[in-house]
Amino acid sequence: MGGVVIYLSSGLCLLFLLFVIKLLNKIWWTPIRIQSQMRSQGIKGPSYKFFHGNNKEIINMKNEMIMSSSPMELSHQIFPITEPHIYSWIKLYGTNFLMWHGSQAELVVAEPKLIKEIMNNNRSFPKREPREYLKLLGNGLVTTRGEKWLKKRKLAVNAFHAENLKNMIPDMIASVDMMLERWRDYEGKEIDAYREIKVLTSETISRTAFGSCYLEGENIFNMLTKMAYIVAKKKYKLEIPGIGKLLKTNDDIESDKLERDIRDSIIKVVKKRESNVLTGEAESYGNDLLGILMRAYHSADETQKISLDDLIDECKTFYVAGTDTTASLLSWTIFLLAIHSDWQDKARKEVLELLGQQNPSADNISRLNIVGMIINETLRLYPPFVVFVREVKKEVKLGDLIVPANVDVTIPVIAVHHDPQIWGEDFHLYKPERFAQGVPKATSNNMAAFLPFGLGPRTCVGFNFTIIEAKIALSMILRRYKFTLSPNYVHSPVPRITLCPQHGIQVMLRALFINKLWWNPIWTQSQMRSQGIKGPSYKFIHGNTKEIINMTNEIMSSPMELTHQIFPRVYPHVYSWIKLYGTNFLMWNGLQPQLVVAEPDLIKEILNDKDRAYPKREPTNFIKKFLGDGLVTTQGEKWFKQRKLANHAFHVETLKVLTSEIISRTAFGSSYLEEENIFNMLTKLAFFISKNEYKVRIPLIGKLVKTRDNTKSDKVEQDIQDSVIKIVENREKNVITGEVDSYGDDLLGALMMAYHDVDVNQKISLDDLIDECKTFYVAAQETMASVLSWTVLLLTTHNNWQDKARKEVQELFGQQSPNAGNI
Numbered sequence: 001m002g003g004v005v006i007y008l009s010s011g012l013c014l015l016f017l018l019f020v021i022k023l024l025n026k027i028w029w030t031p032i033r034i035q036s037q038m039r040s041q042g043i044k045g046p047s048y049k050f051f052h053g054n055n056k057e058i059i060n061m062k063n064e065m066i067m068s069s070s071p072m073e074l075s076h077q078i079f080p081i082t083e084p085h086i087y088s089w090i091k092l093y094g095t096n097f098l099m100w101h102g103s104q105a106e107l108v109v110a111e112p113k114l115i116k117e118i119m120n121n122n123r124s125f126p127k128r129e130p131r132e133y134l135k136l137l138g139n140g141l142v143t144t145r146g147e148k149w150l151k152k153r154k155l156a157v158n159a160f161h162a163e164n165l166k167n168m169i170p171d172m173i174a175s176v177d178m179m180l181e182r183w184r185d186y187e188g189k190e191i192d193a194y195r196e197i198k199v200l201t202s203e204t205i206s207r208t209a210f211g212s213c214y215l216e217g218e219n220i221f222n223m224l225t226k227m228a229y230i231v232a233k234k235k236y237k238l239e240i241p242g243i244g245k246l247l248k249t250n251d252d253i254e255s256d257k258l259e260r261d262i263r264d265s266i267i268k269v270v271k272k273r274e275s276n277v278l279t280g281e282a283e284s285y286g287n288d289l290l291g292i293l294m295r296a297y298h299s300a301d302e303t304q305k306i307s308l309d310d311l312i313d314e315c316k317t318f319y320v321a322g323t324d325t326t327a328s329l330l331s332w333t334i335f336l337l338a339i340h341s342d343w344q345d346k347a348r349k350e351v352l353e354l355l356g357q358q359n360p361s362a363d364n365i366s367r368l369n370i371v372g373m374i375i376n377e378t379l380r381l382y383p384p385f386v387v388f389v390r391e392v393k394k395e396v397k398l399g400d401l402i403v404p405a406n407v408d409v410t411i412p413v414i415a416v417h418h419d420p421q422i423w424g425e426d427f428h429l430y431k432p433e434r435f436a437q438g439v440p441k442a443t444s445n446n447m448a449a450f451l452p453f454g455l456g457p458r459t460c461v462g463f464n465f466t467i468i469e470a471k472i473a474l475s476m477i478l479r480r481y482k483f484t485l486s487p488n489y490v491h492s493p494v495p496r497i498t499l500c501p502q503h504g505i506q507v508m509l510r511a512l513f514i515n516k517l518w519w520n521p522i523w524t525q526s527q528m529r530s531q532g533i534k535g536p537s538y539k540f541i542h543g544n545t546k547e548i549i550n551m552t553n554e555i556m557s558s559p560m561e562l563t564h565q566i567f568p569r570v571y572p573h574v575y576s577w578i579k580l581y582g583t584n585f586l587m588w589n590g591l592q593p594q595l596v597v598a599e600p601d602l603i604k605e606i607l608n609d610k611d612r613a614y615p616k617r618e619p620t621n622f623i624k625k626f627l628g629d630g631l632v633t634t635q636g637e638k639w640f641k642q643r644k645l646a647n648h649a650f651h652v653e654t655l656k657v658l659t660s661e662i663i664s665r666t667a668f669g670s671s672y673l674e675e676e677n678i679f680n681m682l683t684k685l686a687f688f689i690s691k692n693e694y695k696v697r698i699p700l701i702g703k704l705v706k707t708r709d710n711t712k713s714d715k716v717e718q719d720i721q722d723s724v725i726k727i728v729e730n731r732e733k734n735v736i737t738g739e740v741d742s743y744g745d746d747l748l749g750a751l752m753m754a755y756h757d758v759d760v761n762q763k764i765s766l767d768d769l770i771d772e773c774k775t776f777y778v779a780a781q782e783t784m785a786s787v788l789s790w791t792v793l794l795l796t797t798h799n800n801w802q803d804k805a806r807k808e809v810q811e812l813f814g815q816q817s818p819n820a821g822n823i
């Protein structure tokens, strides 16, 4: 028994000893050996520290940058900010140096000649095992290696080949349209372009690669974003070999759960498409990336087949690779254009010249050269991936160097892109003109001097996809908006999975003139059409005004026969278009869309306006002059106050006494003749309104340049105001001199009482008083005149009804005047 115990315990001791030796080998002798081997070849670097390597220094330098109390100035010299350790150590130790991620040796290579050698040699310098990215990307195309990589690469190349990309353009346009639709609420305001662009790129990849919309995949995106955050947080955390697998941190537990949930959600997307094929709803898995992956998953040929896990990992990879990267590129492009308005203008000019009012197409996208230069310069200054990593499993030659096994190789793209020896002393300046003659010229044919998309066999498979998406998005934004950087923007580029703006990119959005004249109408029209509301098409600037004026002129040119079918005469356009397009249709008064609603149920809904969604329309300039801001045109609290005054002036008791008076007497206590002048002037204003009803008003221009009618109506408006003031002063004088003892019970009296009220809640201004007077002169005179005139005409042509009415009046009134009782 004792022998067994001794035997067992010495076995355990031996195992422990072996473990300690292995551990020491890993965290002490190997690092020391590699360090001295590299130093002997002239490769220096910060010394290896037991177990930690250089992690503590790296974390301290990064924290110092992030925590720095003063925000970074608006400079593009971001290398010292994003990778401070590489920046300092290149300065200290040279272009290529050795540093330590824990006990893992990392050879940093910033020399383009060597970079080219590494990136082109996928066998000796394969992608490093994914480690921290495994949970995020799985064994997808970005992370996988060997035979599996080759199989997946072929599938992805197939999904993104030229013909397929062409077919994706309408979906890309639709995604940008959706974003610009949201932007309409931000015109003249601040918007976070980064947040918006992230939704855009998610929407685009959802539609193009997975045949769904962003909202359906929103959950997957959210989970992947959380996972990316955990991954970035863990990057420089040390893990003791073996221990990490036994003791789980909170981050590990959360990321395990996220990984399971993401898997379940993707399986749901896959199952949905499978069931569409099974039920016959779709006849194939489709030609997008998901379709191609599903065909490979169901393939009977073992050499083509991929497993369910592969399929899921590939989806994860594309959800991440397809969104974060392009979002980074587009956001920094918008940032750079916001501060370099000269390039923004140049790009817009190119877009307008090439695309005009057309949507981007495969043909015109490829001809957007200035936009292409702008994209390249953004990728140079703000590359989405600031470093790439490879590994060396077996000793290998690199230039004149011998790189020992078990060394990782880091390629600091940002160092190459910001190298003054390659780009000149002005490397930190934004100069898209560097790329005017193309990339080879800009880099003097040095392929490894500009490598935002990598180099060699593992170069980005989504390169063309991204460029097309970025050009479409930029051209559609540029031709609708001008943007400048908001004062709230804080410059802080941080490398997470990709290089992103830590606090977003706040820009001030200004709609371009063309937006108002073209895009907004076109968008509104298509939105209404998609809901079945048709109507005459919007014409540039004029809308349908020319057609309306022509129809009106035509109908008015000949007298009408004596029929009561007046609808085709008074509103010939509405009459024709209801016949053509249905009871409710959309027409255009210049740039203003007008939804014509003739369906009684909808009319009820609009006029009852329970949700206060249909307030009175803001009066046009002429109507304002005509009615002022009086009861008919005003809204909200002011309307409420004025309505109370009018209700009081016209309540039943007052009316009983005043029915026999015309409006001058009832409302203003004077006779028509006294105010004949006001009525005449108002009639003139009414003439200007009807004359200008369908005149196109171009935004802003109307404010700057006055038409003759505008000048004339200004004068009439002033004269009316003077006349009303005279009436008011007259009544005031009567009170002051004691001729009368109050302002009176009529409307003018009620208004004057409110005007002189000491309670600010009741008080109205002189302008309000004048506008209210105008409103009632017009509202009462015009409306009553209309009703009475047509009644007279109808009775003239329908003698039987004239006789019936006369009989009733004679029976009721006899020789008496009408009174409240008999009326």
Ligand code: HEM
Residues within 6 Å of the ligand: 141, 142, 143, 153, 156, 317, 318, 321, 322, 323, 325, 326, 329, 383, 384, 385, 388, 389, 451, 452, 453, 454, 455, 457, 458, 459, 460, 461, 462, 463, 465, 466
């Ligand atoms: C501005 C946008 C983008 C940039 C800067 C970018 C950059 C890169 C880089 C540098 C690599 C190679 C990394 C390495 O060698 O270690 C890469 C690979 C890859 N990219 Fe992109 N990418 C972008 C957009 C996209 C998009 C939109 C997709 C998918 C739709 C995508 C999918 C991939 C995939 C699958 C790989 C792995 C290819 C392989 O290893 O065979 N990328 N990308």
